[in-house]
Amino acid sequence: MSEEQAQKAAEELRSKLNKWADEYYTYDAPSVEDSVYDQTYQQLVDLETHFPAIVTPDSPTQKVGDRTLPGFTKIPHEIPMLSLGDVFSIAELKDFADRLTVNDGVPFEYNCELKIDGLAISLRYENGVFVQGSTRGNGQIGEDITRNLRTIKSIPKRLSRPINIEVRGECYMPKASFVALNQQRQTDGDAPFANPRNAAAGSLRQLDPRVTAHRKLSTFMYNVADYSDLQSDTQSGMLAELKALGFEINPDYRVATKMADIDQYIAEYTQKRDDLAYGIDGIVIKVNALALQQSLGATVKVPRWAIAYKFPPEEAQTIVRDIEWT
Ligand SMILES: NC(=O)c1c(N)nc(OC2CCCC2)nc1O[C@@H]1CCC[C@@H]1O
Numbered sequence: 277m278s279e280e281q282a283q284k285a286a287e288e289l290r291s292k293l294n295k296w297a298d299e300y301y302t303y304d305a306p307s308v309e310d311s312v313y314d315q316t317y318q319q320l321v322d323l324e325t326h327f328p329a330i331v332t333p334d335s336p337t338q339k340v341g342d343r344t345l346p347g348f349t350k351i352p353h354e355i356p357m358l359s360l361g362d363v364f365s366i367a368e369l370k371d372f373a374d375r376l377t378v379n380d381g382v383p384f385e386y387n388c389e390l391k392i393d394g395l396a397i398s399l400r401y402e403n404g405v406f407v408q409g410s411t412r413g414n415g416q417i418g419e420d421i422t423r424n425l426r427t428i429k430s431i432p433k434r435l436s437r438p439i440n441i442e443v444r445g446e447c448y449m450p451k452a453s454f455v456a457l458n459q460q461r462q463t464d465g466d467a468p469f470a471n472p473r474n475a476a477a478g479s480l481r482q483l484d485p486r487v488t489a490h491r492k493l494s495t496f497m498y499n500v501a502d503y504s505d506l507q508s509d510t511q512s513g514m515l516a517e518l519k520a521l522g523f524e525i526n527p528d529y530r531v532a533t534k535m536a537d538i539d540q541y542i543a544e545y546t547q548k549r550d551d552l553a554y555g556i557d558g559i560v561i562k563v564n565a566l567a568l569q570q571s572l573g574a575t576v577k578v579p580r581w582a583i584a585y586k587f588p589p590e591e592a593q594t595i596v597r598d599i600e601w602t
Contacts, residue, residue, distance in 0.1 A: 389498060390529075391560045429494075446497075
């Protein structure tokens with residue numbers, strides 16, 4: 277390989293790594309598994325080691341640390357926005373359930389939810405009025421995207437009750453909006469978005485809210501930062517309460533009392549997945565009783581009372597093959 281070819285290959289690797297890092301660090305919406313990122317990063321390191329002259333100061337190999345977007349104010353999450361542990365088989369899901377300490381002999385009740393493939397957001401209300409919205413960021417620090425979120429119709433500007441509450445959920449782009457947007461981008465000569473999740477992330481990262489306003493984003497809310505203001509004592513009851521407050525919640529949730537019910541729900545939505553108006557990348561299974569959620573608590577990153585069952589990837593990630601060394 278000549279130095280010129282190495283330079284070209286390095287540029288391609290850098291643009292991929294920068295995009296993936298943005299998705300991961302800024303919107304918690306990685307479009308590739310960490311292993312793909314790591315292998316590609318190593319290829320860039322090898323390439324730059326073989327051809328030191330091609331290293332650029334802005335190469336991912338030269339910069340470390342924070343990648344929140346310039347132009348957006350940082351918002352600390354007083355109550356961290358957790359992620360979810362993943363399982364990839366029913367057997368692993370059963371292990372998760374078996375690991376939960378037995379609840380004084382009473383079997384756990386679970387709430388099954390579709391895992392919406394968007395990006396996590398947090399909405400804060402004071403006396404029932406929407407005052408601030410942010411991205412999840414790294415779970416501790418997000419970006420203030422209030423102005424962009426105000427343009428999304430499914431986000432209530434005023435709740436049905438004048439309460440103080442912080443609600444978390446997923447912002448997503450419906451499949452139909454994604455297809456229309458990519459057609460428009462093709463017409464305008466812009467690069468199409470790879471998937472609805474990236475399109476949602478790209479649409480929320482706009483500094484100009486008018487651009488966001490035209491992207492037809494929507495939301496499904498599914499969690500509150502602090503349960504104290506709610507009446508319900510279960511996850512399923514909380515969803516119904518959020519709906520009564522004015523939030524959009526996904527209607528396909530279902531309470532399950534045994535593993536067979538969970539298996540059935542997973543089978544049903546594995547079938548229905550392609551017909552849904554929005555993307556899902558799995559199923560979230562949560563302990564239904566909020567008091568049990570609290571007592572089970574969380575690790576630094578994920579709750580002990582919830583797990584994501586991930587669908588098998590639709591197409592295997594194409595990993596860049598080893599570069600031919602001449
Ligand atoms: N994507 C989803 O549909 C979804 C969901 N239905 N429910 C939760 O519950 C949270 C609550 C505390 C930890 C996980 N999280 C979801 O998505 C998470 C948020 C951050 C990373 C995942 O996208």
